[in-house]
Structure formats: structure tokens, C-alpha cells
Amino acid sequence: MLFKGPCSVHSRLAHMLMALVLLGLFVQTLRIATDGKRSPLLKDAEVIPEGNASPEELYLGRLTRELGLSNEASWVAWRIQPSEQSEVWPSVTEVQLNFGAVSPKTINLASPDRMDLYAKKRMELPVPTGPKLGDVDASDFLFGISTTYARISDRDYAMIKAWARWLTDGHHHSNGASMVVVLDQANASQLDEVDRALQASGLDCWVTTTEEPMSMARRYFELTRILKTFAANLAANGQNKRWFGLVEDDVFFPSLSYLRDRLFSYNTDSQHYIGLPSEKLDWDTSENEQIQTHGGGAVLLTLSALTRIPNLPCFETERSKKTSFKSKRWDELLHTCLMKHTELQMHVLPGFYSPNDKTVDENVDSYETGQQPLLLRRYAHRHLLNINKAHLVTNVCGESCFMQRYLFKDNWVLVNGISITQYPDGVKIEHKETHKGAPTEEKKEEHQKRSNPDSDEAGRDISGSLTERLLIDDDAGSVDRATLSWSGRRNAWKLVDSAVSKDGAVWQAYFKRGKKNSARDVQQQQQSSSADEKDSIIVLVWEQAKSAL
Structure with missing residues (x-):
């Protein structure tokens, strides 16, 4: 593509076009190299995907592939703005809003409706002040x-x-x-x-x-x-x-x-x-x-x-x-x-258990007790936890927000990075006086x-x-060890995925498998709209934290 002879208008244009092509290739190569060093939400989303797919659509596609989803699924999405408010770790933070304020949508996984997926509701959650x-x-x-x-x-x-x-x-x-x-x-x-x-x-x-x-x-x-x-x-x-x-x-x-x-x-x-x-x-x-x-x-x-x-x-x-x-x-x-x-x-x-502690509930998973974790051991074997995904949320809300426990007004409980649980028949909280x-x-x-x-x-x-x-x-007398008790039904979603988007937000997916234990169950699910018979996904988008004033 080189031109010989004296300069002309055509040769100048050719050189300009060649320069633009080389510049474009250089920028694209740099972008790909940079993408490879980050932990993206979806590489498709960062490389300008074809069409006009939203981040929620792309994330659903990722989860569909990784979890083996098919047909229909229940979908709930919240945006969360963490706000640093205290240096003290609370065993449970009571939130005066309803987590169920966002109604689940039934999503056709083959052709999802963008508006059903869109995370338009935002809540602000307090997190302990801590370093990133x-x-x-x-x-x-x-x-x-x-x-x-x-x-x-x-x-x-x-x-x-x-x-x-x-x-x-x-x-x-x-x-x-x-x-x-x-x-x-x-x-x-x-x-x-x-x-x-x-x-x-x-x-x-x-x-x-x-x-x-x-x-x-x-x-x-x-x-x-x-x-x-x-x-x-x-x-x-x-x-x-x-x-x-x-x-x-x-x-x-x-x-x-x-x-x-x-x-x-x-x-x-x-x-x-x-x-x-x-x-x-x-x-x-x-x-x-x-x-x-x-x-x-x-x-x-x-x-x-x-x-x-x-x-x-x-x-x-x-x-x-x-x-x-x-x-x-x-x-x-x-x-x-x-x-x-x-x-x-x-x-x-001690981490989660001490012989001095008289409030241990054998029915509650150690990671869901609201205690600040000192260390985790055999987390994959004991708790089936992907620690790299679970801990990723600390990128935006600091180290002290991992495993923080929230109790919502309508009896939903979030243990950040671990689980989301609904107690339809109610849940009670028992506080212990502390001076931590x-x-x-x-x-x-x-x-x-x-x-x-x-x-x-x-x-x-x-x-x-x-x-x-x-x-x-x-320091048993100075650590907050509030306990939660319940009777009746309990619906639990476990963290299955987490990733960072281009804007720095951390996307979490909590998942509950639907009742598909037999061919008969699958047939019944296809004929029923019951939420219990569908795979259920709750997505939390943790945005950049606000600092305490």
C-alpha cells in the first residue's frame, strides 16, 4: 500500500488513511490488553457489544450459561448505594424498608423483556467504615x-x-x-x-x-x-x-x-x-x-x-x-x-466460635451469624463458597462490609456476599448489650x-x-452477638456469581434453584406460574460507596 513517485493528493490521502488505520489498530490492541488485566462484569459489555443489549441483559446471558438456566426464571434486581457511617461492626443492621418492594418478574430466557430486567430501584445501606x-x-x-x-x-x-x-x-x-x-x-x-x-x-x-x-x-x-x-x-x-x-x-x-x-x-x-x-x-x-x-x-x-x-x-x-x-x-x-x-x-x-459464647445457634450457618470474620478456613469444603466472588464486593464498600448482615422490615435478611433469606412467617431479633x-x-x-x-x-x-x-x-463481653430466630418457612438464595462492571460497580447474583426433581416436576413447571417452581435470581448492583461526613 505504499506509493512511489512525487507527492500527490491521492498519495497524501492514502498516507492519511494508513495512519488512521494504524492508530485504530493500536487503540484496539491497547483496549484488549487493558481489558485482560481487569476483572470485567462481562467482556462483551466492555468491548462495545453488538446491538443495544443492556448490562442486565448481558448479565442474564452470563448467568444462563453458567447456571444452565432454561425456559423461564424469576428475576429481581436492586441497586445499592453503600454509605460509611460507623467504625463499629453491628451484628445486625435493621433496615426500615421492604426488600420485597421490587416484585419478581418472570423472564423468558430466550427473549427477555429489557424493562423487566432493568434495575431501577435503589436503596442506601450503611456499612462500617473500613479500608479498601x-x-x-x-x-x-x-x-x-x-x-x-x-x-x-x-x-x-x-x-x-x-x-x-x-x-x-x-x-x-x-x-x-x-x-x-x-x-x-x-x-x-x-x-x-x-x-x-x-x-x-x-x-x-x-x-x-x-x-x-x-x-x-x-x-x-x-x-x-x-x-x-x-x-x-x-x-x-x-x-x-x-x-x-x-x-x-x-x-x-x-x-x-x-x-x-x-x-x-x-x-x-x-x-x-x-x-x-x-x-x-x-x-x-x-x-x-x-x-x-x-x-x-x-x-x-x-x-x-x-x-x-x-x-x-x-x-x-x-x-x-x-x-x-x-x-x-x-x-x-x-x-x-x-x-x-x-x-x-x-x-x-476465635473467629466464629468460642467456648465462652453462650449464644451459639447450631441451626445457623457460621457465616450467617452476623459476626465480623477474622479468618475463614476450608470455606469451599464447609460452605461451598467461591471466596473470590464472595469477597469482591469489598472493592466498592470496603473490607468491613463483607458478611455484614441486614434485616429488612418485611423479614428479608441479606448477609453480604453469602446469602439472601426470606422468612415469610416472621423473624425475631434478640440484642445483647455491648460496649465494643x-x-x-x-x-x-x-x-x-x-x-x-x-x-x-x-x-x-x-x-x-x-x-x-x-x-x-x-472480648466476649464487648462483641455484639445479636441472634435471629424464626419458625415456619425459610427461602434461601445463595451467592453464585459476582463481577465488576466497567464503571466499577460490583454485580452479585444470588440464586435459588426451582423445584425440578423429576420429569413430572418439569412438566408441572411448564404448566404452572408458581415462583417456587422456577429458578430464581436476585441481582444486587453495589455502586461506589459514599464516605461518611
Whole structure:
């Protein structure tokens, strides 16, 4: 397409057209590259889709494909404007409006009516004041995780994506926290592949592998030595870590800033050993009916406590045994070792369950109790939760809005990122007086007194059924634990999808499968308009948050 000879009008026009074509190709290439780095609601919506489809139509199409929807479905859509109002986490927020004010529409999935899909109703919901991912400084933390290549590469590196939710700023940069990952007998190619994936996600991470068969317990003992050496290297480069975590690969911290606040009372210059059990399943009852925990797959240590472990007799003895520790969990063996060879106590920061709590309702899912989550463990196995989708809403309303519970005037309950539940026959709320506030110097002094081996408080059981040298620091008297009770019907929608649109809003889809248990049910559904027999979708569009005045 090049022209030879003297310049002419035609050649000038040709050059201008060529320049415009090249510019257009460059812009399109840049747009595609940019789209690939974002988490779009729908790539179709961001690349200017053909026709005049609305975002709601495109989102319905996405859900139809992912959920296997067919024929008809019930559809409800709300727009939500979060508003930061308080630093205190409420166990339940009562909302003086009817969630059912938007009537469900029956949607023909083959040819949906745009006006039936359109989310025109908007509500404002209060959220606790809290940082977003890009505002968190987690530079005090260094975590150690042991896993396998198969687990870390499964489902397109879903595990690394989950780690990036709490170890980065959400834009492929570290939030200051560092991590060491030990792979079990990975080859060089696998090690390099995982390293590239970790670096691409923005994690400040060093990955290595074992060369011989090791039990998980032995790998975590080796991790203490690695963390000790790695911490010294970081300190030499001006990065002084204060907290060192041994955590399992399926542990998720919804908010490292909240974890940091819970650790405020502990003097990091002293020796501290802290367990972080999440749910009741992370506690055990011994033969003599004593309640105990070994940490629940997540343990935090100060540097002075960490440096003692590699020198303990049990560590030196067991590191030479290739098949040791198979009968017990790593956190249990670590706890046994520390209790036998040191004077350390285990302080416990419970997540959703504490033996001190007298208001536990066995019929309510832990994630729906309205408690602010400290950490989640085995969330996919225990709760079938896609954590990357569930936690995405924090992009717009901050870390403190995840799992926040709302009770609407017409007996609907939203647990943000988890579920929406309707109680047609009513639901009752029981409040407990609380005085929760920011950590105080008095609390800090109390923790230091109880942590001092020379103190009269040291090693004292806080409950007659608790194991000796186990101290639960749950501030039970100052945490809001309002409970909801009901009788009769209960209709539940679970979160199945979440994504970010081009304007930064987070779209959530909560889903309830219709009654289609047999060919007869399908035939009846085709002849009936009953909402219970249709797949039901509730869409919440979380828009950018308003800051408190």
C-alpha cells in the first residue's frame, strides 16, 4: 500500500488513511490488553457489544450459561448505594424498608423483556467504615504456607487468586505482607510455573520445594526455620516483620487490617504464640472432656517465639524422620511440642466460635451469624463458597462490609456476599448489650499481664472445661452477638456469581434453584406460574460507596 513517485493528493490521502488505520489498530490492541488485566462484569459489555443489549441483559446471558438456566426464571434486581457511617461492626443492621418492594418478574430466557430486567430501584445501606484493598498496610506480616502443585494450579490458580485478595492491593501490587510457599516435591518446571503465577498476581512471595517425601507436619516444622532465615534477610533490607503466620493453603483473611487491630494488645517484643480457630470444627474435646484447640490450621508467632522452634528437641528429632507425623495434624504436633518444651501459653483469637459464647445457634450457618470474620478456613469444603466472588464486593464498600448482615422490615435478611433469606412467617431479633470499641491501653496491659509467665494470671484456665495454658482472648463481653430466630418457612438464595462492571460497580447474583426433581416436576413447571417452581435470581448492583461526613 505504499506509493512511489512525487507527492500527490491521492498519495497524501492514502498516507492519511494508513495512519488512521494504524492508530485504530493500536487503540484496539491497547483496549484488549487493558481489558485482560481487569476483572470485567462481562467482556462483551466492555468491548462495545453488538446491538443495544443492556448490562442486565448481558448479565442474564452470563448467568444462563453458567447456571444452565432454561425456559423461564424469576428475576429481581436492586441497586445499592453503600454509605460509611460507623467504625463499629453491628451484628445486625435493621433496615426500615421492604426488600420485597421490587416484585419478581418472570423472564423468558430466550427473549427477555429489557424493562423487566432493568434495575431501577435503589436503596442506601450503611456499612462500617473500613479500608479498601488499596488502603491496607500489612507490612507487619510474613506468612508461611505448604501446599502442592496440584492444589495450587487447580481451577486456573483459584488458590493464588484467593491469596491475592488479602495479600495485594487489588491492582497487582503487594500490600506489604510477604509470603513463603513450600511445594511438596515439585519439579523445576512446576516450580517455575507457580513462581510466574505468583509474581503476575503481585504477591511478595518466595516459592521453594521439598526434594524428598515429607509429611505435612514436617513441612510446617521446616517452614519455621525457613521463615526465621527469610525474616533475617528481609530485616537486612529494612523490612522488619512483627508477626509470622503458619497457615494452611485454604485459610482466607477477609481483612488483614482487622487482624492487625485484634493483635494490637500484644507486645511483639515478647514471645507470643496465638491460635486462630475459625469455627467449632476447629476445636476438640479431649478424653477428660476438656475443650481445646491447636490453632485450627492458622498460627501466629512473634519473632522471639518463632526463633525458638527450630532449636526444640522435638523438631531436631523429627526432621530426620521421612514418614513421621502422619497420624496427627501439624498444628497439633507444634502445640504439643511448645507445651512440652517451653513455658509459652497459647492465646486464642476465635473467629466464629468460642467456648465462652453462650449464644451459639447450631441451626445457623457460621457465616450467617452476623459476626465480623477474622479468618475463614476450608470455606469451599464447609460452605461451598467461591471466596473470590464472595469477597469482591469489598472493592466498592470496603473490607468491613463483607458478611455484614441486614434485616429488612418485611423479614428479608441479606448477609453480604453469602446469602439472601426470606422468612415469610416472621423473624425475631434478640440484642445483647455491648460496649465494643477500639483497643485500649487497659486491654493491652491486661493481655501483657496474662502473657507474663511470672504473673499470677499466667496459665490460669478461664473456663473449668478448658485445657491448661490456653487463654481465649475473644472480648466476649464487648462483641455484639445479636441472634435471629424464626419458625415456619425459610427461602434461601445463595451467592453464585459476582463481577465488576466497567464503571466499577460490583454485580452479585444470588440464586435459588426451582423445584425440578423429576420429569413430572418439569412438566408441572411448564404448566404452572408458581415462583417456587422456577429458578430464581436476585441481582444486587453495589455502586461506589459514599464516605461518611
